[in-house]
Amino acid sequence: MKNNNWIILFVLSTLLISSSCTEPKNNQVTMVSQEEMKEIMNLDNTQLIDVREMSDFESEHLEGAQNIVYDEDFELNISKLDKSQPVAVYCKTGGRSEKCVKILVEAGFEKIYDLEGGYEAWTYKDNLE
Template identity: 40%
Template sequence: MSITKTLVIMSFLSSLFGATAQDTSAIKILSTTEFKQGISKDSVQLVDVRTALEFQSGHIKGALNIDFLKSNQFLEDVHKLDKEIPIYLYCRSGGRSNKAARQLISLGFKEIYDLQGGYLGWK
């Protein structure tokens, strides 16, 4: 079985059976001001989980685009990130980034920050 299929199955089972048991305290929802302060630090990972088209229409400088809606590719790409370095997520309005954050918890990420209101609130 390929690693992608294994990751998808593990993620699905985790979200199915572990959603209520997840420790969502690892996810911090930040205001625009707090988010700007956070991403100004040296050692952070900034991830835009919107589609490539949304990303091309405007994004936060330095962001890596990992489309949450492309679940197989999303899982493959986030496994390349460092689980020990804080990760800052955003989407258009906050829904997808919150779902992505929950998935990152199930994958072992420790420190996750989500932009309140998403990119719409940033602009």
């Protein structure tokens, strides 16, 4: 009976170790609501990125955001950011930011927030209040 306990313990330990090594890397990406984004924006170390066209950014944007347009230079431009600090990304409706998030993950950023519904959802929510 003692041998069976050791075998069971060994199998469970092996499964636990192997499952922890195969967790998906996308756990560093979090979709956030407007309320959550407001809290994230108040953190000192969050890098807030607006990936819309410059004209959209110049027209209006979230306070504290920097404009890094999603274009052919996006990967080069994000290399200037600190990968160890959280990044919060938004675009107009969420489509471009989803693509940017994938690039940020591949580039090695540790914590990424994506504004659900983009800037349009943000302004729509503010107009309801």
